[in-house]
Amino acid sequence: SQQGEEDPQALSIQEGENATMNCSYKTSINNLQWYRQNSGRGLVHLILIRSNEREKHSGRLRVTLDTSKKSSSLLITASRAADTASYFCATGYEFDDMRFGAGTRLTVKP
Amino acid sequence: DTEVTQTPKHLVMGMTNKKSLKCEQHMGHRAMYWYKQKAKKPPELMFVYSYEKLSINESVPSRFSPECPNSSLLNLHLHALQPEDSALYLCASGSGERGTQYFGPGTRLTVL
Numbered sequence: 001s002q003q004g005e006e007d008p009q010a011l012s013i014q015e016g017e018n019a020t021m022n023c024s025y026k027t028s029i030n031n032l033q034w035y036r037q038n039s040g041r042g043l044v045h046l047i048l049i050r051s052n053e054r055e056k057h058s059g060r061l062r063v064t065l066d067t068s069k070k071s072s073s074l075l076i077t078a079s080r081a082a083d084t085a086s087y088f089c090a091t092g093y094e095f096d097d098m099r100f101g102a103g104t105r106l107t108v109k110p
Numbered sequence: 111d112t113e114v115t116q117t118p119k120h121l122v123m124g125m126t127n128k129k130s131l132k133c134e135q136h137m138g139h140r141a142m143y144w145y146k147q148k149a150k151k152p153p154e155l156m157f158v159y160s161y162e163k164l165s166i167n168e169s170v171p172s173r174f175s176p177e178c179p180n181s182s183l184l185n186l187h188l189h190a191l192q193p194e195d196s197a198l199y200l201c202a203s204g205s206g207e208r209g210t211q212y213f214g215p216g217t218r219l220t221v222l
Binding site for chain 2: 031033035040041042043044045048088092097098099100101102103105
């Protein structure tokens with residue numbers, strides 16, 4: 001069953017702008033991950049943030065985690081047309097199972 | 111080799127057919143997963159194998175039968191499927207313990 005909720009469901013921006021996506025979840029977690037999926041393809045892991053971390057960076061990606069609010073955000077800076085994809089947060093709590101949020105469909109216009 | 115491969119890429123089958131989806135990884139991962147994804151929806155976990163043993167079955171109908179012949183291979187046997195089972199079936203592998211999962215490109219299944 002789905003664990004996280006993401007907003008917005010869809011986001012359309014111009015190339016060069018920043019894109020921010022949010023994820024909320026319901027139960028305690030061990031870590032939270034963000035994945036990207038290009039249309040109809042497999043998912044690609046972007047970044048993992050552990051429950052005792054508050055912020056993490058990877059290239060143009062910045063992820064924050066607020067366990068008190070049970071929420072996380074993914075910021076993509078200086079977006080490119082190639083960033084057009086669906087972005088999912090995924091939370092892990094029980095051993096080996098991972099639940100995905102509903103996802104945000106990002107469109108970056110050239 | 112950091113790749114998870116899945117075959118076939120596309121599969122069309124009738125409701126009385128028996129077919130199998132295959133997944134392979136050579137990263138030495140001990141955990142392998144099957145997910146089902148409908149259009150514009152997130153992946154839904156179906157099965158988890160840990161050390162070649164089924165550790166999680168998310169109440170999936172028996173017309174889906176997973177098999178893990180060895181630590182590198184994962185199969186999903188399909189029988190008597192329904193049209194609503196049409197979806198993208200994703201395989202993933204990982205070291206387990208809620209860590210990063212590596213996904214294959216998926217098999218696009220259509221049930222007529």
